[in-house]
Amino acid sequence: xxxxxxxxxxxxxxxxxxxxxxxxxxxxxxxxxxxxxxxxxxxxxxxxxxxxxxxxxxxxxxxxxxxxxxxxxxxxxxxxxxxxxxxxxxxxxxxxxxxxxxxxxxxxxxxxxxxxxxxxxxxxxxxxxxxxxxxxxxxxxxxxxxxxxxxxxxxxxxxxxxxxxxxxxxxxxxxxxxxxxxxxxxxxxxxxxxxxxxxxxxxxxxxxxxxxxxxxxxxxxxxxxxxxxxxxxxxxxxxxxxxxx
Amino acid sequence: xxxxxxxxxxxxxxxxxxxxxxxxxxxxxxxxxxxxxxxxxxxxxxxxxxxxxxxxxxxxxxxxxxxxxxxxxxxxxxxxxxxxxxxxxxxxxxxxxxxxxxxxxxxxxxxxxxxxxxxxxxxxxxxxxxxxxxxxxxxxxxxxxxxxxxxxxxxxxxxxxxxxxxxxxxxxxxxxxxxxxxxxxxxxxxxxxxxxxxxxxxxxxxxxxxxxxxxxxxxxxxxxxxxxxxxxxxxxxxxxxxxxx
DNA sequence: AACCAATAATTGGTCAGACCACTTTGCGAC
DNA sequence: GTCGCAAAGTGGTCTGACCAATTATTGGTT
Numbered sequence: 335x336x337x338x339x340x341x342x343x344x345x346x347x348x349x350x351x352x353x354x355x356x357x358x359x360x361x362x363x364x365x366x367x368x369x370x371x372x373x374x375x376x377x378x379x380x381x382x383x384x385x386x387x388x389x390x391x392x393x394x395x396x397x398x399x400x401x402x403x404x405x406x407x408x409x410x411x412x413x414x415x416x417x418x419x420x421x422x423x424x425x426x427x428x429x430x431x432x433x434x435x436x437x438x439x440x441x442x443x444x445x446x447x448x449x450x451x452x453x454x455x456x457x458x459x460x461x462x463x464x465x466x467x468x469x470x471x472x473x474x475x476x477x478x479x480x481x482x483x484x485x486x487x488x489x490x491x492x493x494x495x496x497x498x499x500x501x502x503x504x505x506x507x508x509x510x511x512x513x514x515x516x517x518x519x520x521x522x523x524x525x526x527x528x529x530x531x532x533x534x535x536x537x538x539x540x541x542x543x544x545x546x547x548x549x550x551x552x553x554x555x556x557x558x559x560x561x562x563x564x565x566x567x568x569x570x571x572x573x574x575x576x577x578x579x
Numbered sequence: 580x581x582x583x584x585x586x587x588x589x590x591x592x593x594x595x596x597x598x599x600x601x602x603x604x605x606x607x608x609x610x611x612x613x614x615x616x617x618x619x620x621x622x623x624x625x626x627x628x629x630x631x632x633x634x635x636x637x638x639x640x641x642x643x644x645x646x647x648x649x650x651x652x653x654x655x656x657x658x659x660x661x662x663x664x665x666x667x668x669x670x671x672x673x674x675x676x677x678x679x680x681x682x683x684x685x686x687x688x689x690x691x692x693x694x695x696x697x698x699x700x701x702x703x704x705x706x707x708x709x710x711x712x713x714x715x716x717x718x719x720x721x722x723x724x725x726x727x728x729x730x731x732x733x734x735x736x737x738x739x740x741x742x743x744x745x746x747x748x749x750x751x752x753x754x755x756x757x758x759x760x761x762x763x764x765x766x767x768x769x770x771x772x773x774x775x776x777x778x779x780x781x782x783x784x785x786x787x788x789x790x791x792x793x794x795x796x797x798x799x800x801x802x803x804x805x806x807x808x809x810x811x812x813x814x815x816x817x818x819x820x821x822x823x824x
Numbered sequence: 825a826a827c828c829a830a831t832a833a834t835t836g837g838t839c840a841g842a843c844c845a846c847t848t849t850g851c852g853a854c
Numbered sequence: 855g856t857c858g859c860a861a862a863g864t865g866g867t868c869t870g871a872c873c874a875a876t877t878a879t880t881g882g883t884t
Contacts, residue, residue, distance in 0.1 A: 405876030
């Protein structure tokens, strides 16, 4: 039953082990409640040291995918929120889900998220969001796309709702959108417009105007969405899709 | 600089180490970019084995609070996306408002999901939903709670949107809610009312009335949601976060 | 046969020492 | 001063061992 682990470039060993378990779980070989072989046995099967196995299990545990109980064993758990979002993120990566679908989810979530944030954001939250926009401005002025600050803004918005479950779900979605966002921001003028939208959203949040925050976010997403759906090279003829208005 | 680690009840050693680092970061002793002592040095200072230090560092790394670089060292990172939420949630008890948070996410998602389903459901989708309701009726008449059919209805509803990403997100939420749903359905009369709500939603979907489907779902969720989950300080009364239209 | 307590086996948690691979540092030759 | 290479520093991994909690087994008593 011994199986080799393909040692990819620059990847740590325990990370490769984690990926193997992810695959086993997604493929159904390991379901909820399954008991893992003992650490010593796993180490022998995978031909690695026990320490590496333990670090891998520690990772799975933090991802909510496993629970270790002293004396009894380690068990797979696929029903925790962490577990599901972890598996979701890694399967999004394999592009099983269309980018368009993910944008739609985002379009369902984020406007309401902005509304919630407008109701609950503390001064601290606003300060954090504000700092991110300053950073985004700086990046843009230096000719960068500001994609990092852009992503971080959406993420910080989620934390401003003070709903940890919402943060996890949104960050799973945003994670996937990061690459396409980078692509989208390559278009001239786009970074600045994105920043302007963000400022508008933040203003509404500061004012506690949840309806305004929601529609500002809807506006922002609608402006960003269409062009990003089309991968580079498949861009439709003109820029009428990029209606910033 | 050696310092003892207080070994709390039932806590693993590497978890205690992680908490110590959390404290150091929150108190400001470790700021962004700080380089940690070498693993061997840390082990000696804390009077623990190097393996425990490594498992602690692995945890910090997964929480986005640290980055290890082979050959150079381990560095604190408080600016990553994960880092902020980790520090935010580490002060709270984890599962206190957790359930409330998840319900809130659901409340954000499902009404819109119902609206989407109303727009896109095929005859096949409607047939599937209808069959599930028949099964739910059967289970209830036999005295069961019908929790399985109940969960399946929400899942099938997600499928009817024909958005695979949305299905994953929703099933993530529903998976976690399954246990609490079973509990909720124990109350007399609850299963039948749930079934009635489902029928109403399905009617709206069959009619293609997306606004009606959305409000029917909102009605359903509000009826099912446990009422007394509002944390202290929050205002349960007036501000309905999920305003229709 | 059934039950219960003592014991053994299993398993995760921790520690120690060693070696390898990558990075940085610093010294010496030029 | 600069370049090149060796040495030191550091994370990554392996081996073997012991401790602690749990579970399975055993053996005797009723």
